[in-house]
């Protein structure tokens with residue numbers, strides 16, 4: 001079934017060179033190495049191998065987690081500079097919740113496949129393999145939240161955050177610590193970093209992986225609604241103050257595809273993992289031209305979206 005990983009198609013163009021200088025901060029603790037990150041990562045998850053992690057040649061943000069872990073990313077760019085058609089940028093975010101082992105593991109496997117066949121892609125991909133390293137690596141067992149006890153998927157700076165995020169948490173979730181949105185919008189380094197990447201990379205679509213609701217959520221224009229990814233069928237989960245869907249999908253108007261795997265601890269079978277990636281690729285190939293066409297070349301339309309375009313939930 002290896003050939004099934006030949007998911008990436010022809011053509012291409014050199015992707016934009018994106019530099020991430022990061023936000024400077026007065027951090028006197030020495031920066032860990034990628035080797036240390038890969039050692040810790042591979043010890044925690046059976047799927048992740050040290051050498052495989054090293055082979056990604058991961059880049060790192062200036063910002064680090066509270067427990068001084070690296071915030072890492074890897075870009076996969078098409079290598080054909082002669083192709084005038086730039087076919088879009090996809091941001092892939094994994095591990096916003098540290099205790100969703102399968103979501104992080106499956107992303108690692110898909111990144112391995114990308115590494116093998118990267119030049120077949122006509123898109124420019126940017127993967128964040130582990131957006132919440134302290135959540136996965138800081139404690140045993142891992143935690144959904146980061147080391148400050150913040151649910152990063154409630155910490156994005158959606159325009160309604162100040163008005164609703166804490167109220168929503170108190171009333172809707174009865175202060176459930178697993179849904180704590182943080183003291184203020186984008187208070188967390190991990191969130192700041194994701195926001196920075198979204199603004200600089202200007203993705204045409206964002207794909208994120210979670211578990212264990214067993215569905216495919218989508219925030220974006222209706223015509224691009226996916227039917228299914230593998231066995232995951234489309235079902236709206238909705239967005240929340242400070243969630244990635246509310247911030248990027250509704251406010252910035254970047255379509256967000258959220259895969260909710262069926263289990264957080266038990267991986268799908270190999271054939272299913274391959275099928276899911278093929279379905280993701282098919283969705284990207286089919287929808288990217290239209291999704292790109294609706295955005296301005298500089299992506300300024302989305303970045304200048306008015307705050308009052310966001311919906312306000314009832315607390």
Ligand SMILES: [Zn+2]
Pocket residue numbers: 096097100209210211
């Ligand atoms: Zn999650």
